[in-house]
Amino acid sequence: MNSTLVVCIREGNIHEVLEHLRSGLCHWAEVRADLFPPDKREQVVFSLCRDIQDAGGKVIFTARHVSEGGRMENAERIPLYLQCIKIVDAVDVEVSQQETLREVVDSARAAGKNVIFSYHNFTETPTPAELETVMEAVDRKKGEIFKVASMVKNREDALRLVRFTIAHASENVAVMGMGEKARWTRFVLPILGSRLAYASSGEGTAPGQPSLMEYIEAGRLLGIDWA
Numbered sequence: 001m002n003s004t005l006v007v008c009i010r011e012g013n014i015h016e017v018l019e020h021l022r023s024g025l026c027h028w029a030e031v032r033a034d035l036f037p038p039d040k041r042e043q044v045v046f047s048l049c050r051d052i053q054d055a056g057g058k059v060i061f062t063a064r065h066v067s068e069g070g071r072m073e074n075a076e077r078i079p080l081y082l083q084c085i086k087i088v089d090a091v092d093v094e095v096s097q098q099e100t101l102r103e104v105v106d107s108a109r110a111a112g113k114n115v116i117f118s119y120h121n122f123t124e125t126p127t128p129a130e131l132e133t134v135m136e137a138v139d140r141k142k143g144e145i146f147k148v149a150s151m152v153k154n155r156e157d158a159l160r161l162v163r164f165t166i167a168h169a170s171e172n173v174a175v176m177g178m179g180e181k182a183r184w185t186r187f188v189l190p191i192l193g194s195r196l197a198y199a200s201s202g203e204g205t206a207p208g209q210p211s212l213m214e215y216i217e218a219g220r221l222l223g224i225d226w227a
Contacts, residue, residue: 002227003190004028005219006060006198007212010035013202014048020201021057026212027227030092030198032205033063033080034071042080049087060116061085062092068120069206074100082107090114092147095138109141116196118147122178122207125150125157131164140172145195147174149206152182161185162192169193178207186210187218197226 006028009017020026029052033045049059061084063077064070072080074097081091081104091108093101095117108115117138126134131148138146146168152158158177162185165175174196177185187210190197198205199212210218219226 002225003194004196005212005215005226006030006196007201008032008198008205008209009048009052009201010203010205011037011044014051017201018051018055020212021052021055024056025216026199027056028058028060028089030060030062030205031088032070033061033084034077035205038076042083045080045084046087049084053087058089059087060090060092061088064092065094065097067096068094068118069122078104085111085113088113090116092116092118095119095134095146098139105139114144115141116145116147116174118149120148121150123151125152125160125177128160128164131160135168135173143172145172145174147176147196149176149178151207152177152179152185154181158182158185161189165189165192165194176206178209180208183208183210187215187222187224190224191222 005026007017007026009029010032017029036044052059063072063080085107105115119134135146161175161177172195175189175194199215200209201212
C-alpha cells in the first residue's frame with residue numbers, strides 16, 4: 001500500500017507549491033486555513049482550493065483548532081469547513097472535536113469526501129495503551145484515516161510510534177513523530193504502513209517536518225513509491 005505525500009500550503013509558499021503540483025512532484029496539498037490572515041482567510045482559501053485542483057492536485061482542508069496547535073475557534077471554522085467541503089477532496093478534524101464537528105463530518109461523508117481524524121500531542125508520545133484508547137474513540141467509517149502526530153523526545157518514543165504503525169498498518173493509520181529526534185521516523189513510518197506523509201515547502205507546519213525535496217530523495221533511496 002503506497003503512502004500519500006502531502007505538501008503543506010500556507011501564506012508565503014502558495015506559488016511554490018502550485019508549481020510542485022503542476023510539475024508532478026506531488027499530488028496532494030493540505031490547505032491550513034488557520035494559518036492565513038483572518039481578514040482574507042475565506043477569500044484566499046476558496047481561491048486556493050480551486051488553484052490546487054486546476055494544477056492537477058487534490059486538497060486536504062484543515063482549519064486547526066487552537067487546542068491542537070491551530071489558530072481558529074469552532075465558531076469561525078465550522079462555517080468555513082461547511083462551505084469548503086464541495087471544493088475539496090478530504091477534511092481533517094481533530095479526534096477531540098469530532099462531536100462538535102459532527103455536522104462537518106456528516107456533510108463530508110454525504111458529499112463523498114474522505115475524513116481524516118487527527119490527534120496531536122506537542123508535549124509527549126502517549127503510552128501504547130493511551131494511543132489505543134484515542135484510536136478506539138474515533139468514529140470512523142471504512143476508508144477514513146486516523147492520524148496521530150506526537151512529540152518524540154527519545155528512542156523509545158520513536159519506537160513506540162513504529163510499533164503502533166506496524167500493529168495497525170492495515171487499518172488506515174497515518175503516524176508521524178514531531179521534533180528533531182523524530183525526523184527519521186518521518187521517512188520510515190510510510191514504509192511500515194503510515195498512509196500519509198506531510199512535507200514542508202519553505203516554513204514547516206510541525207516541528208521537525210522534512211521538506212518536500214527531502215521526502216522525494218528519501219523515496220528514491222528507500223524505494224518508496226509516493227502516491
